[in-house]
Amino acid sequence: xxxxxxxxxxxxxxxxxxxxxxxxxxxxxxxxxxxxxxxxxxxxxxxxxxxxxxxxxxxxxxxxxxxxxxxxxxxxxxxxxxxxxxxxxxxxxxxxxxxxxxxxxxxxxxxx
Numbered sequence: 001x002x003x004x005x006x007x008x009x010x011x012x013x014x015x016x017x018x019x020x021x022x023x024x025x026x027x028x029x030x031x032x033x034x035x036x037x038x039x040x041x042x043x044x045x046x047x048x049x050x051x052x053x054x055x056x057x058x059x060x061x062x063x064x065x066x067x068x069x070x071x072x073x074x075x076x077x078x079x080x081x082x083x084x085x086x087x088x089x090x091x092x093x094x095x096x097x098x099x100x101x102x103x104x105x106x107x108x109x110x111x112x
Contacts, residue, residue, distance in 0.1 A: 007061050007083070014085055022091050024057065024082035033075045036067050044078040052082050056097035059083035 002010060007023065014021040028051055030044045045062075052060045062080040069075070086092060092100065 019085055019087050020089050021059075022084040022086070023061075024055075024084070027063075027079055027081060028052070028060075029077055029079040031075055031077050033073065035074050036065065036076045040076065041065065041078065044076075048078065048080065055082060056094055056101055057082040057084045058097075058101065059085060 005013070007021075011021040028048050030047045032040045032044045034040055045060075049060060059082070060080055061083050062078065064079040065076060066079075067074065067076045084091065084097070086097075086100070
């Protein structure tokens with residue numbers, strides 16, 4: 001988790017290191033019922049990150065957490081965009097991203 005940097009600042013740092021930071025235009029949103037609290041936000045992020053993992057992207061940028069009410073019932077919408085860091089300047093396809101992530105986990109944790 002990176003705090004204190006916006007997407008643009010992080011992008012500059014990644015480019016300085018010789019990598020590329022892709023922004024995926026499709027916005028992902030999750031609705032949570034109840035007041036905004038750590039547990040609700042954590043739950044929402046887990047649901048969003050599952051969608052990100054299905055596409056084998058390796059980052060997610062939260063762009064909004066908005067509290068609302070409908071007929072007096074509090075709810076919130078958590079939204080953001082998938083991001084992906086890789087060396088190549090052309091975004092790899094889903095299968096290539098999956099293979100690269102599998103290799104990284106294998107090297108890092110000895111998983112097969």
